[in-house]
Amino acid sequence: MKRLTLMCAALCLAGSVLAGEARPLAEDPLVEQRMIAISEELRCLVCQNESLAGSHAELAEDLRREIRTMIRAGKSDTEIMDFLVARYGDFVRYRPPLKGTTLLLWGGPFVLLLGGIAGLLLYLRQRNAQTDAPLDEAERRRVAALLADAEKRSVSQ
Numbered sequence: 001m002k003r004l005t006l007m008c009a010a011l012c013l014a015g016s017v018l019a020g021e022a023r024p025l026a027e028d029p030l031v032e033q034r035m036i037a038i039s040e041e042l043r044c045l046v047c048q049n050e051s052l053a054g055s056h057a058e059l060a061e062d063l064r065r066e067i068r069t070m071i072r073a074g075k076s077d078t079e080i081m082d083f084l085v086a087r088y089g090d091f092v093r094y095r096p097p098l099k100g101t102t103l104l105l106w107g108g109p110f111v112l113l114l115g116g117i118a119g120l121l122l123y124l125r126q127r128n129a130q131t132d133a134p135l136d137e138a139e140r141r142r143v144a145a146l147l148a149d150a151e152k153r154s155v156s157q
Contacts, residue, residue: 035067
């Protein structure tokens with residue numbers, strides 16, 4: 001039992017021996033804040049549904065490193081964004097600018113919504129129009145014949 005306890009203690013302490021020293025979060029907190037603010041506006045090109053700031057992909061780490069380098073070089077936020085858009089296209093931005101190539105992206109959901117509402121209204125209007133139509137003389141005779149036939153069958157049974 002003593003041997004088992006010593007073995008468990010040794011295994012628990014082995015993890016702390018292998019642990020390295022934690023890297024500082026950022027060399028310059030202002031650079032890190034700007035980098036996070038910029039990368040929150042950008043889409044990870046690998047994950048696509050995650051921001052560049054939250055992604056753990058290698059490409060995301062490389063892009064964050066590139067952004068830090070540009071910030072240290074004195075580039076403005078718009079210059080950094082323009083560089084990344086020129087390199088990867090408007091897809092890299094979570095909120096692409098409104099222009100001819102992105103017009104469908106911005107207006108498409110509203111067009112689909114209006115089309116769906118219009119289709120629903122047309123369907124409901126046609127459905128109501130079909131049920132309100134009165135029977136003509138031929139249809140009345142046919143209904144009367146069907147009812148008489150049904151009455152004869154029920155009496156004979």
